[in-house]
Amino acid sequence: MQGAHLGSLQARFGLVSLQMAVQEGAAGGSLERHCPTYIYKVVLLGSTAVGKSSLAYRYMKNDFQESLPTVGCSFFTKILRMESATVKLEIWDTAGQEKYHSVCHLYYRGAHAALLVYDITNKETLGRAKQWLKELEKEFLHDEIVIALVGNKTDLAEEREVPTEEGEEFARSRSLLFAETSAKSNHQVKDVFMAVALQLLQREAETAPAPRRGQHVDLGASRARTGCCRV
Numbered sequence: 001m002q003g004a005h006l007g008s009l010q011a012r013f014g015l016v017s018l019q020m021a022v023q024e025g026a027a028g029g030s031l032e033r034h035c036p037t038y039i040y041k042v043v044l045l046g047s048t049a050v051g052k053s054s055l056a057y058r059y060m061k062n063d064f065q066e067s068l069p070t071v072g073c074s075f076f077t078k079i080l081r082m083e084s085a086t087v088k089l090e091i092w093d094t095a096g097q098e099k100y101h102s103v104c105h106l107y108y109r110g111a112h113a114a115l116l117v118y119d120i121t122n123k124e125t126l127g128r129a130k131q132w133l134k135e136l137e138k139e140f141l142h143d144e145i146v147i148a149l150v151g152n153k154t155d156l157a158e159e160r161e162v163p164t165e166e167g168e169e170f171a172r173s174r175s176l177l178f179a180e181t182s183a184k185s186n187h188q189v190k191d192v193f194m195a196v197a198l199q200l201l202q203r204e205a206e207t208a209p210a211p212r213r214g215q216h217v218d219l220g221a222s223r224a225r226t227g228c229c230r231v
Contacts, residue, residue, distance in 0.1 A: 035085050040200050042193075043092045043108040045136075046117035047128040051152040054183035055117065056093045059193055064184050080197055087197045108139065113146040113196045118167070120151045120180065121159040126167065133174065146199045148177035150192055155182040 044052040053074065058064055060076050074093040079086065092107050108114060116132050118125040129149060136145065149171040151162060164180060171178035177199060179192040 035082070037086045037088065038201065038204065039088045039090065040112040040197070041090045041092065041110055042113045042115065042196060043094060043111045044115045044117055045094055045108065045129075045132040046115075047119070047122075047125040050117045050119040050122070050125050051183050052115075052117045053093050055115075055150070055152060055181060055189060056091055058183040058186055058189045059091075062186070064186075066184075078193070080194070085201060087201070089193065089197065108136065111140075111145060112200060113148070115148050115150050115192065115196070116176075117150045117152055118162065119153050120162045120167075121153055121156050123161040126151075126162050126170075130170070133176075142175075146177065146196055146203070147174075148179065148192055148196055150178075151180040153182060153184070154180050154187050155184045 044056060046052050054064060054066075056074070056076055060078060076091040076093070078089045078091060080089065092111070094107050114132075114136055116129040118129040133147065136147065149167055151164070151167045167180070168178050170176075177192070177195055179188050179195065181188045181192055183189060
């Protein structure tokens, strides 16, 4: 959805609060209200040491660890309980080392969304994020995946090499979601994942009839149009 604001997406989909009504762990709990269930695969891509694993760990555990090396790929599941739907995010955290690059496409195959993470204190990592975008464009059509450009480590603002405006302008030019985050200080970590989830729900609303009350939907094969907003 071109030019969408996070607030309007929240209003449309009845988000309980920005802090989210979230249940960590496996699905299976009963809801007081019957809502459709949507399952989305979300991949984190970017150079080594940009903080992909720290972002995922902060989002899942609400904690921070300085060093979380990833070998190949790590997998997490997050369940978001919203007023109008239940969203299950299957989060794939990929290794950033060059030696794993040749197999990363195996991890993002079939993804519904991707977070392209760079380090705001290292300009080269933004260039690498742009390369990842090119890789995704080879795998997906423009309207097949939600992509967010994420500048991490805002807690190191005094060491910044990438101005906010540079990342934001590139994201706007490519119709990507955009956010700057800090896994260390927990700045906008939940927000960026929520923005992705809401954008995916927005696409569902635009491309498919609303499911009947109580119907459960697996979105493994469902795709829709693209969007752009600033978190």
